[in-house]
Amino acid sequence: MTWTLVLVLAVIAFGFKVLGAVVIGQRTMPVVLERCLLLIPAALLAGLITKDTFTNGQALALDARALGLVVAVVATWRRLPFIVVIVLGVGSTALLRALA
Numbered sequence: 001m002t003w004t005l006v007l008v009l010a011v012i013a014f015g016f017k018v019l020g021a022v023v024i025g026q027r028t029m030p031v032v033l034e035r036c037l038l039l040i041p042a043a044l045l046a047g048l049i050t051k052d053t054f055t056n057g058q059a060l061a062l063d064a065r066a067l068g069l070v071v072a073v074v075a076t077w078r079r080l081p082f083i084v085v086i087v088l089g090v091g092s093t094a095l096l097r098a099l100a
Contacts, residue, residue: 064100068093 029037053065072089080088 064093064096067096 049069053069054060054062056063068089071092072085075085075088
């Protein structure tokens with residue numbers, strides 16, 4: 001990947017944002033569409049986390065990262081502070097890797 005490609009993609013992404021603002025302008029979007037748009041970042045983040053947890057290159061993998069994810073999900077479900085969630089997830093992954 002070259003810096004030229006990165007810059008071209010950045011300009012294209014910015015152009016899409018500007019185009020959206022120009023096309024939509026002062027019009028209001030339907031409430032259902034607004035709710036869906038608010039969920040997109042969470043869905044993208046969940047997809048990236050799942051991909052990075054369960055793949056190794058081009059192959060599926062089930063290793064210590066899966067345990068770290070499960071521990072982090074349980075810690076989040078128990079409404080622990082964010083830093084505690086991170087430390088528990090990373091710590092359980094590191095511990096399992098050290099034991100294996």
